[in-house]
Amino acid sequence: MDDINRQIINTLQGNFPISDRPYLEVAQKLGITEDNLLQRLECLLKNKILTRFGPMYDIQKLGGSFSLCAIQVPPERFEEITRIVNAFPEVAHNYERDHEFNMWFVLATESAEQITQINQAIEEKTGLKVYNMPKLQEFFVGLHFQA
Amino acid sequence: MDELDRQIITATQSGLPLVKEPYAVIARDLGIDTETVKLRLQTMLDNNQIRRIGAVPNHYKLGYKANAMSVWNVPDDKIGELGKLLGALPFVSHCYERPRFLPEWPYNLFAMLHGKSREEVSEKVAQIVDLLGEHCAGYELLYSKQILKKTGLRLKEKD
Numbered sequence: 001m002d003d004i005n006r007q008i009i010n011t012l013q014g015n016f017p018i019s020d021r022p023y024l025e026v027a028q029k030l031g032i033t034e035d036n037l038l039q040r041l042e043c044l045l046k047n048k049i050l051t052r053f054g055p056m057y058d059i060q061k062l063g064g065s066f067s068l069c070a071i072q073v074p075p076e077r078f079e080e081i082t083r084i085v086n087a088f089p090e091v092a093h094n095y096e097r098d099h100e101f102n103m104w105f106v107l108a109t110e111s112a113e114q115i116t117q118i119n120q121a122i123e124e125k126t127g128l129k130v131y132n133m134p135k136l137q138e139f140f141v142g143l144h145f146q147a
Numbered sequence: 148m149d150e151l152d153r154q155i156i157t158a159t160q161s162g163l164p165l166v167k168e169p170y171a172v173i174a175r176d177l178g179i180d181t182e183t184v185k186l187r188l189q190t191m192l193d194n195n196q197i198r199r200i201g202a203v204p205n206h207y208k209l210g211y212k213a214n215a216m217s218v219w220n221v222p223d224d225k226i227g228e229l230g231k232l233l234g235a236l237p238f239v240s241h242c243y244e245r246p247r248f249l250p251e252w253p254y255n256l257f258a259m260l261h262g263k264s265r266e267e268v269s270e271k272v273a274q275i276v277d278l279l280g281e282h283c284a285g286y287e288l289l290y291s292k293q294i295l296k297k298t299g300l301r302l303k304e305k306d
Contacts, residue, residue: 008202009202009204009209012201012202013199013201013202013203013204014199014200014201015199015200015201016163016200016201018170018185018188018189018192018200019185020168020170020171020181021167021168022169022170023165023167023169024167034167038165038166038167041165041202042165044202045162045165047208048205048208049204049205049208049209050202050203050204050205051203051204051205052161052162052202052203053162053163053165053201053202053203054159054160054161054162054163054200054201055159055160055163055188055191055192055197055199055200056197056198056199056200056203057156057160057191057196057197057198058195058196058197058198061194061195061196062148062152062156062196063148068245068257070252072251082295085295085296086295086296091296092296092297093294093296093297094294094295094296094297095291095292095293095294095295096291096292096293096294096295097216097289097290097291097292098289098290098291098292099287099289101252101289102292103295104216104289105295105296131248131252132246133245133246134245134246135243135244135245136243136244136245136246137226137227137230137243137244138242138243139230139231139233139234139242139243139244140231140233140234140235140239140240140241140242141198141240141241141242142198142199142240
């Protein structure tokens with residue numbers, strides 16, 4: 001990765017302008033042409049160094065609901081439970097973690113009631129307890145990764 | 148969120164068009180004018196409904212291969228103060244208070260830690276232990292073993 005790409009990653013993790021020619025504004029600050037910036041972004045996305053370029057929405061502030069949930073899955077049932085949990089479209093992410101609480105998933109729904117309903121449905125289908133751990137307070141979100 | 152915001156969100160949630168006038172392209176696709184798109188986005192940004200606009204790096208590709216969810220048991224009456232301290236550390240990407248489930252889950256403060264190696268993450272954990280001092284009644288690190296699903300957040304398009 002060259003210095004310009006590094007600079008793009010380090011300076012463009014926020015504050016992208018809402019203007020008629022936003023890429024031009026950014027390119028001028030970086031001392032490159034607008035076309036060059038567009039090509040570089042395309043390339044960074046294609047190589048999956050960036051997963052996305054655009055607005056990051058907060059679904060909770062838009063009236064939806066989010067929760068982190070955990071299950072202690074017996075190891076011999078891990079595959080079966082993964083299949084059941086992942087089949088719910090409201091499950092946005094699901095991670096296996098190194099712990100007795102070995103399954104951690106995020107529910108994203110358009111209403112708060114749905115979080116409870118889906119967790120009840122998962123409990124019925126799996127026979128396992130779902131620990132619902134919604135955030136009570138947010139202290140920080142948004143690491144700046146240094147390239 | 149009204150219908151127009153919803154349309155703008157569905158048009159941009161997977162990314163902005165990589166063209167010279169991205170907001171004009173979105174406006175044309177939705178059959179509205181560019182000023183409206185810009186105004187709606189600016190309003191959502193001012194209301195924190197948009198956290199930020201920009202690049203979302205893949206931290207694995209940048210070499211951050213050790214990613215741990217660190218969970219801490221701290222006194223409830225101190226959590227506001229301690230949460231802010233942890234959240235201000237440069238290597239913490241998310242920091243939240245979450246409910247305990249006693250006795251099996253005593254942890255109420257969650258901080259995601261990222262490092263280029265587990266050794267680097269351990270050093271960071273040591274810094275947090277120092278920072279929390281006597282207020283830390285226990286902690287654990289939950290490293291991710293496997294991504295089982297990652298579709299992210301998607302609003303459904305309404306017909």
